[in-house]
Amino acid sequence: MTYIDTDKRIAAFFDDKKVIKYIEANKRYDDNPVITAIMGDFSDKLPLEENTFDILFSFYAGFISQSCKKYLRKGGILICNNSHGDASIAYTDLDYKFIAVIKRNNDRFTISDKNLEEYFIKKDKSPIDIKKVLAKMTGENFTKKAYAYIFTFSPMIRLEESSSL
Incomplete structure (x- = not known):
């Protein structure tokens, strides 16, 4: 997933270990999630x-x-x-x-x-x-x-x- 936003808080949100842990715990596929957040x-x-x-x-x-x-x-x-x-x-x-x-x-x-x-x-x-x-x-x-x-x-x-x- 790639998320693009001009909001300066985007990097902090997707760098938050709790957010990543939640995504990993709730995914419905075998691969590791790949998340890219672009502030722009x-x-x-x-x-x-x-x-x-x-x-x-x-x-x-x-x-x-x-x-x-x-x-x-x-x-x-x-x-x-x-x-x-x-x-x-x-x-x-x-x-x-x-x-x-x-x-x-x-x-x-x-x-x-x-x-x-x-x-x-x-x-x-x-x-x-x-x-x-x-x-x-x-x-x-x-x-x-x-x-x-x-x-x-x-x-x-x-x-x-x-x-x-």
Whole structure:
């Protein structure tokens, strides 16, 4: 797991032996946990290998779907909410395919891939205003909402890339 945040307390949290001990005691796999905490801005160049991560989470963080997609491997998963507009941006990005929602009922979460066409529809049926989402860092208001949205990463070959092939 790699955790990136500008909060100066991040290093102390992940260096705390009690935190590591708790993670090790509660893991459900044989390998030792590997945790990297980077104090920094995810939109800057990070000391991470590109195309290697299986999953990205973006909750109340901004546009991780754009800044960090270079680290996500093909077929990887993005899970994000729409608080700062990341789900709106990912939905309009051809590199992502919308595959499911996470619904929340009190403290119970479920994942559904049913009726996905009912999401990302504005009341006035107009398209998502990307410029507005980017400027305000607020997701569009849709008629049907989920707790979070799940996308798979399938990068498109860009014209400039295909001309050099």
